[in-house]
Amino acid sequence: MPQETSHGPAKSGGGTRLRARKRGSLDGRRASDVDETASTPLRSALEALGGVHVCSLYEARQDCREILKAFLEVGIARGEKCLCLVSGGSEKSLRETMRAASPRIQRAVESHVVDLTTIERAYFTHRGLLTQRTLDFWRKAGEQAVAEGFSGLRGVVQADGVLGGPAVLARWIEYENSLTRVLVESGGTLLCMYNRSALPAEFVRDAFQAHEIVAHRRGIGNNTFHVPPEEYAAPDKAQREVHRMLLSLGGRRSSEAVSRPLAAKTDRRLREAQRTVKECESVIQGLADDLRKHERQEQELRRNMDYLILGQQITRTGSWALNCSSGELFWSREHFRIFGLDPIRTQVSYQLFFQMVHPDERARVEREFQEAIRAGRDFESEFRIGRPDGLVKHIHSHAYAVFGQPEELTEYVGTVADVTERRHGEESLGSMQAELARASRAITLGQLMASIAHEVNQPLAALVANANAALRWLAWKKPRIDEAQLALARIVRDGNRASGIITRIRALVRKTRVQRNRLSLNSVVHEVLVLLKTELRRNDITVRTDLAERLPPIRGDRVQMQQVLLNLIVNAIEAMGTVTTRPRLLVIATTADGAGVAVSVEDCGIGLAEGVLERVFEPFYSNKPEGMGIGLAISRSIIEAHGGRLWAVRKEPAGARFQFSLPFAGADAK
Amino acid sequence: MKAADSVVFVVDDDASVREALASLIGSVALRVECFASPEGFLRRRKTESPSCLVLDVRMPGLSGLDLQRKLARGEQQIPIIFISAHGDIPMAVGAMKAGAIEFLPKPFRDEDLLDAIRQALDRDKAAKIRRTEMLEIRDRHTLLTARQHQIMTLIVEGKLNKQIAAKLGLSENTIKVHRRRIMERMGAASVAELVHMIGRLN
Structure with missing residues (x-):
């Protein structure tokens, strides 16, 4: 007879379904291949059962032990x-029963895979038995089993006489149903064993009707007399009961239905045959369930795949995998x-990939x-690729080494992430800054x-005067x-001098790409001082250079x-504009230490208040009436873009020192 | 241009300009002496030759205008030609009011500078001659006795010998002798010349 179980009150008892666990079955077969009871029906x-609640009735200890x-x-x-x-x-x-059952169970008892306790300890409080407590007990036990690393929980309750008293079917159904729900949620399986000879017949009947699956002696099957909870509560209870009974009768093959009354009288072979049919059906049912499950898993997999593809599209990130030994390369659709x-x-x-990398960067990548x-290291790089359609894309690639x-x-x-837009954005930001x-x-x-x-x-x-002199x-x-x-x-010398100054001025205002070359800051100091010679003289400022x-x-x-440097020196000149009581001295120094090169511009001017040492670098902060307040902000952004920093310190007794440091050019020659 | 004993001083802190000016002025056969700063110029050996000063307005330390004021206070009369890389009008006006010969913005035409130098040297030469004459008159004037000085004052006022004699209670002949002595000592050929000399002295 096919197993039938209903999970929760929402489902009618009509559908026949047996929870088959392929993995469980396989594991069971493999682990028990030396077991003498390996293949009992x-x-x-x-x-084939899982997440269900089985009721077992027994008269003799022998039957009890079997199941x-x-x-x-x-x-x-x-x-x-x-x-x-x-x-x-x-x-x-x-x-004792368990110890006698098999060495395997005995070992499991010793290693606490199988635990034994009393119903009183588990369920009872000082107020007696509470349904909720029972349910809580099983829920917690299920959670704990999983927490301890077990695949699930399997419970056995031997209830001979404990739940005595006036058993009411309604209470039974409600309780059993709740228990079933708890079990289904936690993936547990529960076997309730009732001693038929020790309990009142009314109690046994109610218990029987409250369980979907009932085992008796060597048989186990769906309970035709199971009363689903929704049916019990319904007003048309009787009508539904008849309907259910007819349905259950009709759902069975006629021969079986006819043979059933005969079964008691005819020989055991028929029953054995029926049982075999049932077992076959249960196996087929199990296979069908497996198939459905695979189909579900496949659907889920496909959905996950769709989400993954969508995610890759949205983030413009493709994935790849390279097998290091075979050289096999996988690319995702994105x-x-x-x-x-x-x-x-x-x-x-591998070759195709590197062919697509921009020629300028191919060797580096x-x-x-x-x-x-x-080195067996993770790989991270950024490069451009040239696509067959002529587009150039900026790619950021990051890969884990798998061992x-x-x-x-x-x-x-x-x-691989397409970072083209980000790079273009950065470029336009960079050009705006420039x-x-x-x-x-x-x-x-x-x-x-x-x-x-x-x-x-x-x-x-001088040039004009020289020319006239020559003529004369x-x-x-x-x-x-x-x-x-x-x-x-x-004339030649002075002409070159004039054009040199003009060239410098033009370089300062010309629109050119920002370049990164190796350069000496000492020469930069000299170049700027040439431009500022007159300005310094006009302001009666003495310059001292202290260059490393x-x-x-x-x-x-x-x-x-x-x-x-121009900004810093012009600021220093302005800061000393009101100084009349001491020589106006400007000190420009360069130094090198382990980390890099530092340049300082020091004046003896009005100095900076403690509170504005940092504020002077804010855009549009100015303490000069005609100042725009962008010079220092831009200077700082330039220095920081070069990987350095720019800061100001107060000088005692008067003046300020602006200083910036930059890292060495490094070994790579250019 | 002659007057080899004339000398042109150039004060400019820019070496290129100094060298160029030295060459230009030298090319018209004038003696040139260059100084990089006003202080250097002030330390120079003084000369009695006709001279002028070509001076840059803006220099570190003492500026050209400062030097002009300093020279005026020290009664060192020397004609100044200012040269400036800035067409600074208020500065030019100040310089001209203080007696500058010319204020030339750089770059200047060589003729403008050389004309100015020529003019300045002429003026300096004339001033120097005048100054020499004055000193002579003053020297001669101090050689007169008190009586002669008294009589000379009356002569210059236009009094006749008779009137002078009456006024001083002397004989007309005595006055005549004094008059001759006075004319001799002052080196005046006529009364008109004597009047002119005394006028310059005052």
């Missing part, structure tokens, strides 16, 4: 925790899309990857224009060639470095 039926043994062994084989509850008086005899390739027609390979493989059992690098599993820096330079130069004009005018005046020397009766030559040489010999080069943009 009872055991097979029990192996208990089979029930526990299935649980042990499945890796479940088995918990046996027994009324106080029967504890000893049950323990990986193909990012690389602009057709997933069906493209044969991906391949080197990085080979180094990662050699096999003998700590051997087996594969790389990684991602534009702002340029505008700020132009403003600073504008302030210095009078001085700079003078600086250009001096060599020009040559106009003598005896032309003075020597003097004329000297004058012409001076053999200063290591830094990597940076010359114009931007000039701008920073």
Whole structure:
């Protein structure tokens, strides 16, 4: 007879379903291959059950032991925790029963895979038996079993006489149903054993009707007389009961139905045959369930896959895996899309990948990857790729090194993210910053224009005077060639001087890409001082330079470095504008230490209040009426973009020192 | 240009400008002496030759205008030609009011500078001559006796010998002798010349 169980009150008792656990069955078979009871029908039926509540009726201890043994062994084989509850008086005899049942159970008792306790200890409070407490007990026991690493919980309750008194079917059904729900939720299986000869017949009848699955002696099956809770509570109880009975009769094959009254009288072979049919049906049912389960799993897998693909599309991240020994390369659909390739027609390979990497970066990326493989390190890199459609994409790739059992690098599993938009955004932000820096330079130069004009005018005046002198020397009766030559040489020199200044000014205002070259900050100091010579003179400022010999080069943009120094020196000049009681001294120093190069610009001017040491670097903060307050903010952003920092300190007794530090250029030559 | 004993001083802190000016001025056969700072110029050996000063307005330390004021206070009369890389009008006006010959913005035409130098040297030469004459008159004037000084004052006032004699209670002949002595000592050929000399002295 097929097993039938209803999980919870929402389901009608009509559907026949048996919970088969393929894994459980296999485990059971494998673990019990030396067991003498391996293939009893009872055991097979029990192996097919899970998350159910079975009622077992017995008259003799022998019957009780059979089902208990089979029930526990299935649980042990499945890796479940088995918990046996027994009324106080029967504890000893049950323990003996179990010990006698099989060596396997005995071992399980010793290792506490099977535990034995009394119903009184488990269920009872001082107020007596509470339904809720019973349910709580099983729920907690289930949770604890899982927490301890068991695959589930398997409970046995031997209730001979404990639940005596006037048993009411309604209470039974409600209680049993709750218990079933708790079990189903926790994946547990419960066997309730009732001693038929020790309990009142009314009680046994109610218990029988309250359970979906009933075992008796060597048989186990769905209970035709089970009263589903929703049916009991319904107003049309009787009508539904008849309907259910008819349904259960009709659901069976006619021969079986006819043969049933005969069964008692006919020979045992028929019953054996029926049982075999039932077992076959249960196996088929189990297989069908397995299939459905696979189908469900497959659907779930497909859905997960869809979500994964969608996630990859949204984040523009593809995934890849490279088998290090076979060289086999896997690309996800999004990986193909990012690389602009057709997933069906493209044969991906390590070579193909590196062919697509931008030629400027191919060698570097391949080197990085080979180094990662050699060191067994994770790989992370950023590079551009050229797609077949001509687009250039910025790619960020990150991969984990995966190791096999003998700590051997087996594969790389990684991602490729399309960061093109981010890079373009950064580039436009960078060009905006550069534009702002340029505008700020132009403003600073504008302030210095009078001085700079003078600086250009001096060599020009000298040049014109020299030219006239040369003409006059040559106009003598005896032309003075020597003097004329000297004058012409001076013209060349002064012309170069004027054009040098103009070139510097143009470099400061020209729109050029920010470049990173190796450069000496000492030479930058000299270049800026040439531009500021007149401005310093006009303001009656003495300059002292204290430049470190053999200063290591830094990597940076010359114009931007000039701008920073220009800003700092112009600020220093302005800070000393009101100083009349002491010499106006400007000290520019360069130093090198283990970390990098530092430049300081020190004045003896009005100084900075403690509170504004940091505020001066905020944009639009200015303590000068005509100042825009962007010079220092831009200077700091330039220095920070070069990996350095810029800060200000107060100087005693007067003045301020602005200082910036930059890292060394490093070994890579350019 | 002649007057080899004339000298042009150039004060400019810019070496290029100094060298160029030295060459330009030298090309018209004038003697040039260059100084990088006003202080250096003030320490120079003084000369009685006609001279002028080509001076940059803006220099570290003492500026050109400061030097002009300092020279005026020290009664060192020297014509100044200012040169400036800044066309600074208020500065130019100040310099001209203080007696500058010219204020030339850089770069300047060589003729403008050389004309100015020529003018300055002429003026200095004339001033120097005037100064020499004055000193002579003053020297001669101090050689007169008290009586002669008294009589000379009356002569210059236009009094006749007779009137002077009456006023001083002397004979007309005595006055005549004194008059001759006075004219001799002062080196005046006529009364008109004597009047002119005394006018300059006052």
